Amino acid sequence: MQFDIQPSDALIIVDVQNDFCEGGVFGLVGGNAIVSPINALARSFSTVVMTQDFHPAGHSSFASSHPNAEPFTEIDMPYGPQVLWPDHCIQGSHGAAFHPDLDLDAAHLIIRKGCQPTLDSYSAFVENDRTTKTGLDGYLRSRGVSRCFVCGIATDFCVAWSALDAVEHGFETVLLRNLAVEIDLEGSLAEQMVAMKGAGVRIAEA
Ligand code: VGL
Ligand code: ZN
Numbered sequence: 001m002q003f004d005i006q007p008s009d010a011l012i013i014v015d016v017q018n019d020f021c022e023g024g025v026f027g028l029v030g031g032n033a034i035v036s037p038i039n040a041l042a043r044s045f046s047t048v049v050m051t052q053d054f055h056p057a058g059h060s061s062f063a064s065s066h067p068n069a070e071p072f073t074e075i076d077m078p079y080g081p082q083v084l085w086p087d088h089c090i091q092g093s094h095g096a097a098f099h100p101d102l103d104l105d106a107a108h109l110i111i112r113k114g115c116q117p118t119l120d121s122y123s124a125f126v127e128n129d130r131t132t133k134t135g136l137d138g139y140l141r142s143r144g145v146s147r148c149f150v151c152g153i154a155t156d157f158c159v160a161w162s163a164l165d166a167v168e169h170g171f172e173t174v175l176l177r178n179l180a181v182e183i184d185l186e187g188s189l190a191e192q193m194v195a196m197k198g199a200g201v202r203i204a205e206a
Contacts, residue, residue: 010047014152019095030181042106054112079129125165151179160192
């Protein structure tokens with residue numbers, strides 16, 4: 001790690017859940033491999049936040065909730081464009097559970113997001129209507145955090161949106177590239193890497 005971890009640093013571990021790892025509905029590869037380095041890294045942080053994508057059944061971000069809609073297409077929602085996903089991370093399901101090897105005892109705060117039936121939330125800070133706050137900003141501020149290290153899944157969706165919002169909320173922000181796994185939907189990874197770099201997110205290896 002090229003950074004000295006300070007008491008004013010937070011580690012934000014995004015959506016390391018079964019549905020986003022090997023064997024999950026997205027068929028992503030790489031989730032299993034990031035778990036143990038994330039666990040090791042978390043021990044050096046005074047503030048560790050984990051997020052959990054946590055949708056009610058029939059959530060509006062699921063293609064299955066819209067007639068004739070295919071997963072991985074985009075529709076317009078009242079709050080803007082929304083990618084439709086396979087059913088995933090349904091509250092109470094195995095897919096919504098954290099990866100079994102993720103050290104949950106390392107977390108000081110776990111934020112569940114995407115819980116409202118008609119609103120998605122990629123970011124750990126603000127839901128996709130870009131108005132509804134999760135409270136993470138206030139939590140981090142009141143703990144004296146000034147810098148956020150972000151890792152987890154998916155690099156080009158929830159990780160990127162969280163990193164961009166961290167910058168937006170005035171935090172120095174570092175993406176731990178080797179501890180993040182992407183979906184990469186039609187160029188979304190390249191697009192979000194450009195967006196993050198442009199916004200001032202630093203890209204590092206843990
Ligand atoms: C995510 C798609 C749908 C993510 C969550 O964690 O990046 N992606 N829900
Ligand atoms: Zn989701």
